[in-house]
Amino acid sequence: MTLEEIRSRLQSGVPGCQVELVVNGSPSGQNSLLLDRDHGLAAATLLCDQIQLDFCSNVTAVDWPDREKTDKVKTKQMVDGEEKEIEHTIKTRIPGFLEVVYHLFSMTKHLGPVVIRMRTGNRSDDVTLPSLTPIWRSAEFQEREAFDLYGVVFEGHPDLRRILMWDGFTDYPMRKDYVPPPDDELERLREQ
Amino acid sequence: MTQVAEDIMEISMGPQHPSTHGVFRMDVRLEGERVLRLKPVFGYLHRNHEKIAESASYLAAIPYTDRLDYLCSMTNNWGYTLAVEKLAGLAVPERAEYIRVIVAELTRLQNHAGMVGFLLQDMGASGTPLMYAFTQREKVLDLFEELSGARMMCNYMRFGGVRVDCSQQWLEATARLVGAFGGFLDEFEQLLTGNEILMARTQGVGVLPRELAINAGVTGPGLRASGVNYDLRKVDRYGVYERFQFRVPLGEHGDVFDRYMMRVLEMRESLKILEQALRDIPGGAIMDPKAKLRGLRPKVGEAYARIESPKGELGFYLISDGSPNPYRYRVRPPSLINLTVLEDMCLGQNIADVVVILGSIDIVMGEVDR
Amino acid sequence: MLGLGILKGLVETARNFLGSYIDKERLVTVQFPEERLPVAEAARNFPFLIYDGVDPEQGLRCVACQICEKECPPRCITIEKSKDKKPDFVGKQQFYPAVFDIDVSVCMSCQICVEVCPFDAIRMDNEFELSTTDRFGGLLWTKEKLARPNEHYEAIHPTEAAEVEARRAEEKAQADAKKQPSTVTQ
Numbered sequence: 208m209t210l211e212e213i214r215s216r217l218q219s220g221v222p223g224c225q226v227e228l229v230v231n232g233s234p235s236g237q238n239s240l241l242l243d244r245d246h247g248l249a250a251a252t253l254l255c256d257q258i259q260l261d262f263c264s265n266v267t268a269v270d271w272p273d274r275e276k277t278d279k280v281k282t283k284q285m286v287d288g289e290e291k292e293i294e295h296t297i298k299t300r301i302p303g304f305l306e307v308v309y310h311l312f313s314m315t316k317h318l319g320p321v322v323i324r325m326r327t328g329n330r331s332d333d334v335t336l337p338s339l340t341p342i343w344r345s346a347e348f349q350e351r352e353a354f355d356l357y358g359v360v361f362e363g364h365p366d367l368r369r370i371l372m373w374d375g376f377t378d379y380p381m382r383k384d385y386v387p388p389p390d391d392e393l394e395r396l397r398e399q
Numbered sequence: 400m401t402q403v404a405e406d407i408m409e410i411s412m413g414p415q416h417p418s419t420h421g422v423f424r425m426d427v428r429l430e431g432e433r434v435l436r437l438k439p440v441f442g443y444l445h446r447n448h449e450k451i452a453e454s455a456s457y458l459a460a461i462p463y464t465d466r467l468d469y470l471c472s473m474t475n476n477w478g479y480t481l482a483v484e485k486l487a488g489l490a491v492p493e494r495a496e497y498i499r500v501i502v503a504e505l506t507r508l509q510n511h512a513g514m515v516g517f518l519l520q521d522m523g524a525s526g527t528p529l530m531y532a533f534t535q536r537e538k539v540l541d542l543f544e545e546l547s548g549a550r551m552m553c554n555y556m557r558f559g560g561v562r563v564d565c566s567q568q569w570l571e572a573t574a575r576l577v578g579a580f581g582g583f584l585d586e587f588e589q590l591l592t593g594n595e596i597l598m599a600r601t602q603g604v605g606v607l608p609r610e611l612a613i614n615a616g617v618t619g620p621g622l623r624a625s626g627v628n629y630d631l632r633k634v635d636r637y638g639v640y641e642r643f644q645f646r647v648p649l650g651e652h653g654d655v656f657d658r659y660m661m662r663v664l665e666m667r668e669s670l671k672i673l674e675q676a677l678r679d680i681p682g683g684a685i686m687d688p689k690a691k692l693r694g695l696r697p698k699v700g701e702a703y704a705r706i707e708s709p710k711g712e713l714g715f716y717l718i719s720d721g722s723p724n725p726y727r728y729r730v731r732p733p734s735l736i737n738l739t740v741l742e743d744m745c746l747g748q749n750i751a752d753v754v755v756i757l758g759s760i761d762i763v764m765g766e767v768d769r
Numbered sequence: 770m771l772g773l774g775i776l777k778g779l780v781e782t783a784r785n786f787l788g789s790y791i792d793k794e795r796l797v798t799v800q801f802p803e804e805r806l807p808v809a810e811a812a813r814n815f816p817f818l819i820y821d822g823v824d825p826e827q828g829l830r831c832v833a834c835q836i837c838e839k840e841c842p843p844r845c846i847t848i849e850k851s852k853d854k855k856p857d858f859v860g861k862q863q864f865y866p867a868v869f870d871i872d873v874s875v876c877m878s879c880q881i882c883v884e885v886c887p888f889d890a891i892r893m894d895n896e897f898e899l900s901t902t903d904r905f906g907g908l909l910w911t912k913e914k915l916a917r918p919n920e921h922y923e924a925i926h927p928t929e930a931a932e933v934e935a936r937r938a939e940e941k942a943q944a945d946a947k948k949q950p951s952t953v954t955q
Contacts, residue, residue, distance in 0.1 A: 233488070554880060589778065
């Protein structure tokens, strides 16, 4: 079953679901489907029940920070009575987001990797995503790890708390803008 | 009446414990001796391997993968190099593929022998089966030292092949080990499998139902002990595994005894694969001629590759943005996912069985915490 | 009969115990440190720098290209290139490392520095008893402590050293043939 077929099944099975095909540039050829947040749970239920993708192998969170794209655009303008081509640099700010990638397989039918992704709104206050733990129990610890290390809040997770860092920790270590504490942190705390 | 409440005790089988297979903690709520609730707590060995790999180049991450599941460094290397080869589109010559299969099956032998030994030690057998298993494990580690230079942290595989070639004497020494291993397994089984104490402590204990195993993503011998026929060597057919004849043992009950028998039977199947690989290994190059050692810059994209490591499905997910360092590097640890069902298997059992069930899952904290 | 499995197991234990008096294969304990097993030829533990000849300063093969410093995964190598050039073993003017430090406590013996060195200047030693009581600097090895003669390398890794020598001799012969043009066409 190809990715296009799965995409059309999702669009017909879950009304209102927006599914986009994300093409992969590398020779591995593993393209993925981008689902929107509101219909994520319904789409995952369809994938598990009807297409029998019963094994969620890997749940990964990825941090895409804000980027600035600079484009050089040539426009024609009247300068001193002559038409000249002047180059403008236009800077567009692409907002960042957090992304969670799920790799799905089928143990009963031996189907290959089906990759689905979901993106949050931004990296600061709009970081909730639906949890897929009610469908695939294997996502339980991995979603806790995504919450712990990236700050993605999963709605509907039975037990969302930190898993690898200690409970009083307040930052998200795997983000690209994380600054680790200085090496002499212990001495400084002792001096205080 | 607080009669029932008086019997309830919360203990922490703390990180420093001789039977928890590393720095691992379990918060257990007990009523008398029966387990009511069990929450695993880990993170004591968290070294943030994924972030280190993001700041190191692709080549420099290979020695760090040795230290993930520190007992099986060769298969960790293979999983990572398979992911990078998929990402960059590199091909591996045949001799290198055969060598990879040989060292991976040797790794499986020494891992399963150690697992059975540690399980018996957790049950109180005070190290005798463990030391018998370790005599064979030492021979395998000596072979690894002759081949790659180090016993455990081998750092042997490279993108597009393996680092050094194996000599004819090494292949002959491996063939001698494989020939003698069958006799060792017969003696080992005579010591253990018919033992009434072992059977009483493991049969019917820690049952994992089939549907829960699939849904919770349990992989490896634990999954096959519950009756699901899913071995990545047969499903994905990565490497040259499709050229070898071997069977996949399956269990019926999914209890600790089935998981123990899985390891013993898989050791016998590994011996078959090793005999065939040692017989058929061709000559030739061991590295892809197009692969460079330094400065690998794959194209923008991502790849997910998985192998059947002795603990389960070890997967590596890499996202590349064209620079010499990976943009996102993720390890899918089999021991962590297998721990999801620890609570389900332990509910209603005695506290003494918790140690036995944990030993049968076969976790290594280097992999759980990374 | 109940207990037959345990009895068979005890037979197995007795076979191993009594057999260790008769059979060498079953007596597996090596009384370390009085008794030691021979070390495999390929065993590696910590790197060292090679020098040709007898002078560790002049014969040092390292030209401070800093490739090993860049590729080292835990970044335990510190190199400072010299400002001047000095003649090396064959008399050619080369840069040399003014500072070459390796931190023993950080190095993880991964051997990547050896693989990427283009000049065969750094190789792996197999000595593992490196502990010291000097807490401040005892585990930071400088260039003087790291330099070993080429004979040492040939003694610990004979087959590897033979291959390296053959390759270097071939490269030298090719370089010499390029320098002297062929006199056949005169």
